Amino acid sequence: MQYVMKCWVFIIVLSLINLEGADQISSPAGTSGYRVVALAEKMISVVGEVEDFQCKTEIQYYREGNEYKRYRFTFFTEKSGNVRLRFSRPYPGVSAFYRKGDEKITIQPFRFLPIVKFRLSLTNPRVISPSGQRIDQGTIDYLTRFFYENREIIRKSKSQFSEEEDRIDCMFWAKDYTGREELNRYRLVVFKENWFPARIERYNQKEVPIEVITFKDYEIQFTEEKD
Secondary structure (H helix, E strand, O other), rough: OOOHHHHHHHHHHHHHEEEEEEEEHHHHHHHHHHHHHHHHOOOOOOHHHHEEEEEEEEEEEEEOOOOEEEEEEEEEEEEEOOEEEEEOOOOOOOEEEOOOOOEEEEEEEHHHHHHHHEEEEOOHHHHHOOOOOOOOOOHHHHHHHHHHHHHHHHHHHOEEEEEOOOEEEEEEEOOOOOEEEEEEEEEEEEEEOOOEEEEEEEEEOOOEEEEEEEEEEEEEEEEEOOO
């Protein structure tokens, strides 16, 4: 009788091991997707604790897979909702200002003549990027919230999630954040030092690059300084 019981216990344990292994093999995409969504939640939480920050930003735009244009600017944002971009390429000296929720942006074309300003709609073709990106769609706050809003697509689609000691590197599918209908493939690199993005790559459905955004030299002021 004891022998029979041992056999049954062995069979049950073996079955459970096989089932567990089958889950791990069949759902890596789903597991990665949930981890990407959790990362977006973490980033939203951290951004919500920030009083203001600035960073240097570079965006490479592609046309038919080849680099087309490259923009460089310093990005400033405040918890109050004020946002400023100071360009160094291709418009050195030009600054752009807007307040979150506004439909217009103020352009200051000459740093040495601050009195010279003009207002444009955020949808004006003159302030739309080569990839169709509005200025207010390139903020870290907008992008992290956009990724979280796409959580169902991210969880159900094929994704990758790699975690190292100092960074997280993931790839996933989500909607085109500029408002077009087709899905895009994104690569997101986040440093654990501050949980802000270091790099965001966007590709079309044929895996052809659309744009690459890099962020560096963060200066972050938290609402309550962390230890």
